Amino acid sequence: MVEVRLESVSKRFGRVVALHEVTLTFEDGSFTAILGPSGSGKTTLLYLIAGIYKPSSGRIYFGDRDVTNMPPNKRNVGLVFQNYALYPHMTVYDNIAFPLRLKKLPRDEIDRRVREVAKLLHIEELLERYPSQLSGGQQQRVAMARALVKQPDVLLLDEPLSNLDALLRIKIRAELKRLQKDLGITTIYVTHDQSEALALADRIVVIDRGRIQQVGTPDEVYARPRNLFVAGFIGSPPANLIPAKIVARSGSACVAIGDTVYCPDKPLSEKLARFQEVIVAFRPEHATLGEEPAENMVSIEAEVYTVETLGKENIVTLLVGATPVKVVVEPSVRPQPGSKLFINVEPEKLMFFDPETELNIEYIEV
Numbered sequence: 462m463v464e465v466r467l468e469s470v471s472k473r474f475g476r477v478v479a480l481h482e483v484t485l486t487f488e489d490g491s492f493t494a495i496l497g498p499s500g501s502g503k504t505t506l507l508y509l510i511a512g513i514y515k516p517s518s519g520r521i522y523f524g525d526r527d528v529t530n531m532p533p534n535k536r537n538v539g540l541v542f543q544n545y546a547l548y549p550h551m552t553v554y555d556n557i558a559f560p561l562r563l564k565k566l567p568r569d570e571i572d573r574r575v576r577e578v579a580k581l582l583h584i585e586e587l588l589e590r591y592p593s594q595l596s597g598g599q600q601q602r603v604a605m606a607r608a609l610v611k612q613p614d615v616l617l618l619d620e621p622l623s624n625l626d627a628l629l630r631i632k633i634r635a636e637l638k639r640l641q642k643d644l645g646i647t648t649i650y651v652t653h654d655q656s657e658a659l660a661l662a663d664r665i666v667v668i669d670r671g672r673i674q675q676v677g678t679p680d681e682v683y684a685r686p687r688n689l690f691v692a693g694f695i696g697s698p699p700a701n702l703i704p705a706k707i708v709a710r711s712g713s714a715c716v717a718i719g720d721t722v723y724c725p726d727k728p729l730s731e732k733l734a735r736f737q738e739v740i741v742a743f744r745p746e747h748a749t750l751g752e753e754p755a756e757n758m759v760s761i762e763a764e765v766y767t768v769e770t771l772g773k774e775n776i777v778t779l780l781v782g783a784t785p786v787k788v789v790v791e792p793s794v795r796p797q798p799g800s801k802l803f804i805n806v807e808p809e810k811l812m813f814f815d816p817e818t819e820l821n822i823e824y825i826e827v
């Protein structure tokens with residue numbers, strides 16, 4: 462268990478800047494998800510912490526120790542690769558024992574620790590099998606066991622569940638969360654799946670194109686996305702984004718979304734007054750549909766485009782002008798494509814972004 466700290470860490474591969482000036486602290490015993498799309502620098506970040514890569518600039522600390530130039534085998538990290546990378550010619554037992562044999566631990570201690578971690582991950586029955594004789598979920602547990610058997614200070618997981626089917630992912634994800642809490646190992650979990658990050662982590666680091674976009678609890682990144690990228694990446698479906706104009710009404714700044722004009726109170730109206738245009742955002746699950754504008758709501762007229770029936774809910778796509786907007790509704794709500802409806806949103810659920818900097822104006826100081 463240890464605190465991991467990155468100070469202004471950059472990593473370049475020739476001309477490609479894979480990570481740009483990343484400064485981050487992973488608290489002792491915390492569970493952090495690194496969330497971003499393909500190519501955003503997630504694996505690079507993990508390999509820098511593991512010591513597989515050296516930073517082009519910046520420093521990395523484990524507690525008080527500067528590990529920037531320390532080789533991987535000295536760092537006591539457990540790493541689970543995306544493809545598990547089990548040794549195919551070794552049994553499960555030997556795969557798990559491998560890191561301990563490298564350390565030349567006594568035979569009986571190796572045996573004790575292998576059996577202990579196998580029990581923890583419910584794979585005691587599989588110890589004599591070869592990786593090819595295991596299901597994906599079982600291989601995943603073996604890879605996890607091999608990382609944990611070293612009793613690492615830091616556990617690094619690179620999309621460990623991405624090869625599993627949806628049901629198994631949800632099952633293992635819950636077990637993983639419990640295991641991490643029980644063991645208390647500082648854990649860094651890489652994923653491109655926002656629902657996985659929200660479900661698992663105490664804290665989420667959202668990354669795009671090598672730059673950190675936001676660091677926050679699952680609640681914070683969901684409720685107060687720092688910029689348009691985070692708003693459009695978190696949530697399923699992600700937040701709706703509608704271009705709008707700022708207009709003056711009796712001396713204060715209001716937002717015109719199509720024919721709808723919404724006039725917020727201070728301090729929001731003061732912030733809005735600096736813009737000519739903004740992007741209005743709200744989450745599909747925060748809106749309702751009605752034949753009429755609803756009282757005390759912001760009501761936006763729209764035309765129904767399609768309805769997707771998902772069993773526990775429906776997703777209605779509507780057009781506001783030319784902009785598609787999604788609203789999550791009860792399974793019984795199935796409006797006719799082509800019909801006109803009002804999208805009703807509580808004003809508190811609206812978010813506003815600067816179209817140029819893409820920042821949430823909530824984060825702008827007045």
Ligand SMILES: Nc1ncnc2c1ncn2[C@@H]1O[C@H](COP(=O)(O)OP(=O)(O)OP(=O)(O)O)[C@@H](O)[C@H]1O
Nearest residue numbers: 474477479497498499500501502503504505506653
């Ligand atoms: N060894 C390398 N040489 C050159 N470029 C690299 C190397 N490793 C990564 N990159 C580049 O750095 C960027 C970040 O790559 P990285 O593997 O960290 O992304 P990722 O977020 O893990 O993506 P994915 O979700 O697809 O695994 C990409 O543009 C990638 O092409």
Ligand SMILES: [Mg+2]
Nearest residue numbers: 503504505619
């Ligand atoms: Mg990767």
